[in-house]
Amino acid sequence: GAGAVYGLGREALPQEIAAWDVDIMPDGSGLPEGSGSVRDGEMLFSQNCAVCHGEFAEGVGNWPPLAGGDGTLADEDPVKTIGSYWPYLSTVWDYVHRSMPYGAAQTLSDDEVYAITAYILYSNFLVESDFVLSDENFTEVEMPNADGFIVDDRPETEYVKWRTEPCMENCKDEVEITMRATILDVTPEDEAEAET
Amino acid sequence: MTQSFKGPTPSRRQFLSGAAAAGAGAVAASASGAATPDPKITELQPWATGFGEGVDATPYGMPIEFEDHVIRRNVEWLTADTISSINFTPIHALDGTITPQGCAFERHHSGAIELRKEDYRLMINGLVDRPLVFSYWDLERLPREQHVYFCECAANSGMEWAGAQLNGAQFTHGMIHNMEYTGVPLRTLLQEAGLEAAGDLEDKWIYVEGHDASSNGRSIPMSKAMDDVLVAFKANGEALRKEHGYPVRLVVPGWEGNMWVKWLRRVEVTDAAVESREETSKYTDVLEDGTARKWTWEMDAKSVITSPSPQAPIQHGPGPLVITGLAWSGHGAITRVDVSKDGGKTWETARLAQPGDPKAVARFYLDTTWEGEELLLQSRAIDETGYVQPTKAQLREVRGLNSIYHNNAIQTWHVKTNGEAENVEVS
Numbered sequence: 184g185a186g187a188v189y190g191l192g193r194e195a196l197p198q199e200i201a202a203w204d205v206d207i208m209p210d211g212s213g214l215p216e217g218s219g220s221v222r223d224g225e226m227l228f229s230q231n232c233a234v235c236h237g238e239f240a241e242g243v244g245n246w247p248p249l250a251g252g253d254g255t256l257a258d259e260d261p262v263k264t265i266g267s268y269w270p271y272l273s274t275v276w277d278y279v280h281r282s283m284p285y286g287a288a289q290t291l292s293d294d295e296v297y298a299i300t301a302y303i304l305y306s307n308f309l310v311e312s313d314f315v316l317s318d319e320n321f322t323e324v325e326m327p328n329a330d331g332f333i334v335d336d337r338p339e340t341e342y343v344k345w346r347t348e349p350c351m352e353n354c355k356d357e358v359e360i361t362m363r364a365t366i367l368d369v370t371p372e373d374e375a376e377a378e379t
Numbered sequence: 380m381t382q383s384f385k386g387p388t389p390s391r392r393q394f395l396s397g398a399a400a401a402g403a404g405a406v407a408a409s410a411s412g413a414a415t416p417d418p419k420i421t422e423l424q425p426w427a428t429g430f431g432e433g434v435d436a437t438p439y440g441m442p443i444e445f446e447d448h449v450i451r452r453n454v455e456w457l458t459a460d461t462i463s464s465i466n467f468t469p470i471h472a473l474d475g476t477i478t479p480q481g482c483a484f485e486r487h488h489s490g491a492i493e494l495r496k497e498d499y500r501l502m503i504n505g506l507v508d509r510p511l512v513f514s515y516w517d518l519e520r521l522p523r524e525q526h527v528y529f530c531e532c533a534a535n536s537g538m539e540w541a542g543a544q545l546n547g548a549q550f551t552h553g554m555i556h557n558m559e560y561t562g563v564p565l566r567t568l569l570q571e572a573g574l575e576a577a578g579d580l581e582d583k584w585i586y587v588e589g590h591d592a593s594s595n596g597r598s599i600p601m602s603k604a605m606d607d608v609l610v611a612f613k614a615n616g617e618a619l620r621k622e623h624g625y626p627v628r629l630v631v632p633g634w635e636g637n638m639w640v641k642w643l644r645r646v647e648v649t650d651a652a653v654e655s656r657e658e659t660s661k662y663t664d665v666l667e668d669g670t671a672r673k674w675t676w677e678m679d680a681k682s683v684i685t686s687p688s689p690q691a692p693i694q695h696g697p698g699p700l701v702i703t704g705l706a707w708s709g710h711g712a713i714t715r716v717d718v719s720k721d722g723g724k725t726w727e728t729a730r731l732a733q734p735g736d737p738k739a740v741a742r743f744y745l746d747t748t749w750e751g752e753e754l755l756l757q758s759r760a761i762d763e764t765g766y767v768q769p770t771k772a773q774l775r776e777v778r779g780l781n782s783i784y785h786n787n788a789i790q791t792w793h794v795k796t797n798g799e800a801e802n803v804e805v806s
Contacts, residue, residue, distance in 0.1 A: 192511035273654070274660070
């Protein structure tokens with residue numbers, strides 16, 4: 184095509200693209216050849232992941248749980264995990280592969296990522312303990328909340344309502360304070376003050 | 380995020396000590412007549428006779444020590460650690476619209492990385508005619524644009540969905556900064572790589588990611604990429620700060636801060652959204668029935684009164700009072716801000732310091748008189764599309780309590796008779 188108006192930059196080499204372009208699409212495209220079992224994943228998870236995410240992917244302290252929370256999305260306090268919330272398995276593989284373990288990202292081999300992904304599925308009761316995940320059966324796995332997302336609908340549900348001339352006078356009969364931040368008392372104190 | 384944390388006694392002490400320190404002098408200075416001569420006038424002051432610092436003392440200056448409260452603040456209990464975390468711009472203490480870079484908020488997912496220009500590479504690949512690699516200096520040779528835009532974290536005010544929680548505008552509204560950017564339109568880089576291979580651009584996407592370990596990959600529709608997205612290398616006149624993406628970041632006007640990918644390393648043209656972690660697990664907004672909105676990119680019109688506010692109480696007693704704050708909209712320019720002193724019963728239209736710029740922060744003032752009465756202060760932004768900033772009740776009616784992101788509700792400060800202010804909700 185046209186392009187190259189300024190002739191700046193140089194052509195990217197295939198090896199360079201392969202090194203950086205590792206994203207996986209929901210249809211599985213981008214996945215490398217490979218496989219990993221729940222059993223191998225259990226061991227790898229224990230070694231690389233459990234210190235933050237728990238032996239059963241249930242989460243430790245304030246670190247994210249990766250399993251559990253099924254059916255809680257409409258609750259007062261939803262528990263959003265891979266099993267209860269994430270729509271695509273591709274995102275699990277992709278994110279673990281490129282950004283985990285936290286502090287030592289991009290240190291897992293492709294087969295290790297398949298195994299850990301298999302173990303996370305097992306922890307969410309989505310596969311049996313003898314399951315082996317590979318690039319060939321990857322797209323057969325269905326995530327429970329795959330249909331749980333809608334594209335931003337604010338134009339229809341909000342903007343049409345709120346693009347009107349607002350009230351300026353006598354807008355309410357009464358105003359009462361219903362909640363106060365100082366009751367919760369969770370705002371950080373000025374550190375200098377705290378020391379004196 | 381938890382509400383069970385019980386911290387040390389917070390802002391009350393801070394308020395009282397601050398008020399005591401500033402109170403005496405301020406009141407004396409503003410009295411209509413002085414009984415005794417002011418020694419600050421009648422006695423020779425050291426700065427009026429001796430030397431100040433030489434011009435070689437500070438090659439790159441920091442604010443004077445008396446402003447050491449105007450700093451970014453962290454809220455420890457919000458996140459598991461400080462590496463994938465957030466801090467807050469001290470908007471309660473700033474004026475105008477440009478955020479000083481040194482106290483402009485940070486949000487990282489694997490820390491602020493250090494990346495030299497020599498080590499910087501930007502790849503354009505995917506459905507392009509020629510995949511390209513640019514050096515930092517290649518970018519400086521392309522035609523530039525300058526624009527002022529706000530960058531607001533999608534989670535700004537997110538802790539306030541369920542109720543009034545954090546006591547200060549810095550904490551409730553400080554995941555925002557507003558800077559003047561210089562950079563190259565992303566469109567220029569995509570055209571340099573050639574888009575014939577992409578075919579019809581209508582249904583195409585780009586996927587953008589950073590050099591850092593988190594990568595922060597996000598999908599953006601091609602229409603936005605070809606419109607006003609900037610590949611920026613300067614902010615407020617100088618290079619980006621390390622923590623803001625040095626040497627190159629993406630600027631995505633009007634859209635949630637997460638998409639403003641820092642340390643930008645790759646732009647891929649794709650035929651679908653990648654549905655990465657940052658647009659599935661995160662930055663999706665759960666509604667009351669348990670379904671969730673995805674791709675809620677735009678930041679709707681919003682405002683907050685920055686003074687008076689819990690960290691900026693009224694310390695000067697009754698009389699003239701400047702009520703001031705910020706307003707912004709991802710849909711375009713702010714055209715009007717209304718202020719209420721009685722919790723939304725009555726409103727008066729404030730004064731914009733400058734006409735609003737599209738997708739940039741506007742400063743408003745209401746010059747008024749305070750008689751020492753209690754106030755329930757609110758501000759309400761209106762943008763050029765006619766959108767009126769909603770109340771929290773209006774938002775909750777549509778979304779419930781668990782959206783986390785995109786809380787642009789009207790904020791209320793309760794100003795007491797002593798001038799102290801508190802974050803409250805009202806009926």
